[in-house]
Amino acid sequence: MIGDRYEAGNDPACYPGSHVLRNIPDLQDQAELDAFEVEAVGARSLQPPPLGSFDPAHYRALHRHLFRDVYEWAGLDRTIRTAKGGNWFCYPEYIGAEMVKLFASLNAPAFQPGSDVEAFIEAVTGFLGDLNVIHPFREGNGRTQLLFVRQLGLRAGHPFRSESIEADAFLYAMIQSFHGRMEALVDELERMLA
Secondary structure (H helix, E strand, O other): OOOOOOEOOOOOOEOOOOOOEOOOOOOOOHHHHHHHHHHHHHHHHOOOOOOOOOOHHHHHHHHHHHHOOOOOOOOOOOOOOOEEOOEEOOOHHHHHHHHHHHHHHHHOHHHOOOOOHHHHHHHHHHHHHHHHHHOOOOOOHHHHHHHHHHHHHHHHOOOEOHHHOOHHHHHHHHHHHHOOOOHHHHHHHHHHEO
16 A cells, blocks of 8 residues: 555565565556555445454454455465564564454453543553554555554444544554554544544
8 A cells, every 4th residue: 555665575475576465456566556455445444344342353354344355365464574664563473372462452441331531542552553563464454453443432432533534644653653652643543533
């Protein structure tokens, strides 16, 4: 998608000699793939997302829902090591265990219906920062994170407004959270509250 490309060596998910991810319509030009992905994911975003138990399977189902028209591997954990901007995400051999551990934290009172809004924002900020470090998918992590966080907000009674997302500011906040600096992400999530 738009933004910095992932760093990955000898990536079997890409067409030979390129950084273009293999895709269902077989588009081998990055600009064409980007345009198709925006259209396909946008259309799926208008459909009701799958409901679930707020566990890793639910999260993977959301990714599959959004990206199933673009990538055959939609909803499946990545199998290679990747980085962005020189920052390495969770190694693939640890993704499953880290997802189970992280999603167990959603049983905390701060994520439950009727929770205090400040406690919810603090908890969801930490969750989202950790989920971003895991980065389970080869592409589409950010959009899946936002969809899942919106569902968390609805469940807890603290809905987020999708239309209030400012892409550049949110991306900056996510990058800062990767380095343990959570203030910008707290600000973004507070601004998105309905």
